Amino acid sequence: MRIILATWNPSKKRWLSEGLSSLNIPVFTLEDYEHGNIQDVEETEDTSEANALLKARAIHGDSRSIIIGEDSALFVEALKGFPGVKTARWMAGTDDDRADHILKKMENHSSRAAYFQSALAAVLPNGEHFTVEAKLHGSITMEPRGNRDSGYSRIFELPSGQTIAEMEPQEFIRKDHRRMAIEKLKHQLLERAGL
Template sequence: MTENRVLVIASGNQGKIHEFQGLLSGLPLEVKPQPEGLDVEETGATFAANARIKALAVAQTTGHWALADDSGLSVSALNGAPGVHSARYAPTDPERIEKLLAALLQCNERSAHFSAALCVAAPDGAVLLEVEGRCEGQITKTPRGDQGFGYDPIFEVNNTGRTFAEMSLAEKKSYGHRGRAFALLEPLLKNLIAVD
């Protein structure tokens, strides 16, 4: 039996790494976090561009395939903000939530969507796979739930009556932008591993 291929998650975000480890658990892969202290500057104008930048940088640094995601929240009333700047909107998750709720204080239009772009790259600079998933929802007036991370407590998924932070990991996988992107990625990744 051959050794499992190493796939490095191009992220320093523990919540994201944990989520990907769960999503990838059914594949013959050894999933590892990126090296500590590795910081890749996200200079892309889109989620897809940033995912590609991170995947290529981490693959080249580690010598292994790398999976990067760039995801974020786009709020209609804020012209798509925070968008690609979701993680840099404020220094911490509670501050980001507070800032976003404050920006929407006088606003009745609260529709928003999460996008997740995934990219798998090889150490030789090849982009192996790219997909994008999306989840529509509304921004709540107050945070609800204690599961998840980031904007999860204030993002209520359309037609569920619950925020991401009120959902189990399995539900989040089924409804979520990252889960949807992963559903597109998984069969492609399986094929890639099979022919490798």
């Protein structure tokens, strides 16, 4: 048995590989996958869970592979959930550019509640699939803060009063929505795939 990560994103490959390492089965990336030239998947679905499943299903699995897809999104309540599933691609530019534009959109809003969501989908060798998700609730700041990370991490404040970019990495790991989603995924894999 092995796991194939359905992503070209270097950051996602790193944290997914680290998070799944405790399962003690090989974890491969698309660069390692022997079934042809795999292109990045266009995210056409309306939910993070559906986009994660779309990515996982785009990889042609085999009888020994579990395919994992992931989609993360930022939902800002005052903006009716925007940017949502289009978090990484709603405008050209860098993550910092997109974060700055969110701050501009929020200038006239007093309610600043928001949440990050990480959705993971698994397609098992028998074709069965499932999704899990986890959320991190917080609010959008008035200005970027912190230098430990970039983009949305500088404008997303946790209930503790710190942005993600202001926190020590070891401190944030305990709250990280991506890590929580991985733990849920591992639990389901142990139950459904007998790992």
